[in-house]
Amino acid sequence: MLMRSIGKAIIVAIMAMALTTVGAYAQSTVMKLGMVLEPPHLDPTAGAAAAIDEIVYANVFEGLTRIDKTGAVQPSLATSWYISDDGLTYTFTLKSRVTFHDGEKFDSRDVKFSFERAMGPGSVNAQKGIFEPIEEVRASDPETIIITLKRPTGAFLFNIGRGDAVIVSRKSADTNKTNPVGTGPFQFVQWDKGSRVILEEFKNYQGETVHLTKVTFVFISDPNTAISAMLAGDLDGFPLFPAPESLEVFTASDKFRVLVGTTEGETVLATNNKKSPFNDIRVRKAIAHTIDRWAIIEGAMFGYGTPIGSHFAPHHPYFVDTTATYPLDLDAAKKLMAEAGYADGFDATLKLPPPSYARRGGQIIASNLREIGIRLELINVEWAQWLEDVFTNKDYDLTIVSHVEPFDIGIYANPDYYFQFDNEDFRSIMKQLGETTDEGGRRALLGYAQDFLARHAVNGYLFQLAKTGVWNANIEGMWPNAPVEGNDLSQIFWTK
């Protein structure tokens, strides 16, 4: 008797749940999206974790400018701007009648506060470099902000459109980690730690109204579970799907849509340029001749990815194809090894962080390099360990990492960066680039810089990481590419 009533209760409960799900679908303004990693907190101005921006960027928080789906700079909290002829003074006109989600009025003092907070001595902004060129931020009237730079900075408008430079309120800045308050079209509602974050439409948003009323981000780290959750309809989309090996399941079905796009992630076989034998350019060239990019893309990424020959994104307008600089040629590679005095090869280590591109790619590279006598010991490391051993202490020979910062070729001008590429010529190219503002000049310099890195074989350049998203076939308006870290929800809608 008891068992029977328990059974009944369970059936009723299940039916009740099925009905609520159906109800939710009928409205077609709610959406559940999957994410692999849960953010540590939700303040984009106090951490580097991509998962923070994937929830709040352009949704909860806005900057003066914003990056659109093509990677171009668009107005956001600043409706227009004027740049002085010397490139040093930026005068921004701010959007009027904007309020923060908690009802506080937004004006130029919030901009001044946000920038000075990020620049200040106690700031722990992960991209403090964005603010480094700033000399002064002045709020001349409530709707005008004037920023003076120390020197012309080509990428300034792009940089202040990134998540690290969003505008926060003086009142709520300190609690944004757990209760983010911004000016964006969606406001934060709830965070069930370990489980999900819920955003809802912000009714007082000054701008285009959004289509969705409620969006839930669900954290699923297990790739098999991600597949099941999509198949069962528990999720409506997974913008960065963690199981490229299973995408065929979804491409084959007309209930789903697989979006393949690009990211800003240059995946490289990073090389310790100061450590013997990798300080010998002949050894690095030999490695470049030996790496089979397509085999790596096929084997590690199941075919998703674009080969690169230098540290530059193929979708960028200034990209030049340098993949043929050192074509796959084992004889040439062996000859270079012999010239360098390593006819019999040598032993080295390859440290692999957790992502599957690294762990799977590492195996393929190890078998590639064995052909010319380089015997690699594969060492799996966690991210925290990678950051300490490889990045901070430079205690490594080779490692595989995707550099996801947009437009980050400038890292090669820093001799202390973990590649330890110390080259005066490259530094002067980058210096010149910083001072060049005309299109043609920048294009020429960047083309030269890409070719320079390819020829010096600073790192083994593998492929541009693809963005593979899985969505319900009835959803439109999502970004195929990832020019910045983020999931802009403002254009997304259900077609039925």
Next chain:
Amino acid sequence: MLGILLRRLIGFAVTLFVAALAIFFLLDILPGDPARFILGVNASAETVNILREQMGLNLPVWERFWGWVSGALSGDFGISHTQGAPVASLIGERLGVSLPLALWAMLISITLGLPIGIMAARRRGKATDSILMMLAQVGVAVPNFWFGMLLVLLFSVALGWLPTGGFVPWDENWIEAAIALILPGVALALPQAAILARVMRTALVDVIHADFIRTARAKGLTEGQAILRHGVRNALLPVLTILGLQFAFLIAGTIIVENVFYLPGLGRLIFTAISERDLVLVRGALIVLVVAVTTTMLLVDLLYVLVDPRLRTQGKP
């Protein structure tokens, strides 16, 4: 009785202290800087140092140890490095999932495991016994997460009866919360039930030939009555031990099943905290686990005494 209790309590305190020492210092030498992890690769060394200063990581190790222990004694486990929230409340939220899940899985495993063990013992050597023990063998061998994945494929993807995972807080919708725990509980319970059945069977088979069973039979009880009334109680000690271990496992060791069902349990919390080097959080969670496990063991020890009167006189001349 009091003596036993006192001795156990002293053991409890010593275990806790040793565990606290180990947890603190082992984590301290773990490679990886929490501040660098939070700030990523583009932050300068100065910015990282500012954050280390803010998090108190630049203080001498003994000072940090003392701060941690004295805080923990007053119930203050500190503020999580990465999440910026009090550790105690973060752990509390997760226990709201992990505890009910563990109890639910225990319930299933006992209701399945004990009767199967008893039945197999009564039919020992016969076909029923062989079949049940073969099934139990399979149950022991199959990993619980794999079992969980199969359950999801059947009940969520194919039939659509239950969600693939996730969790809704109890106060928001307790029905959905309970439903969310059905499959994970079953996945966790089945291998446990299999172990329990085998232990129960072995223990029962051992006592079935004991003199007191023969006496009970001689008094006119059937074999079934004799086993149920006298055998089971005498075979319960090893079963209790296993139950204690299983409960400890269900609280602390369910990380993979939590991952499969994307449940916000304690296991996932600790796993993420370790990979993010959120040492304050890891330490707090581990010490809570140590307390939970040692308390379970203490309770099991006390239950022994209740179940087996002979133990009450132990230690007396």
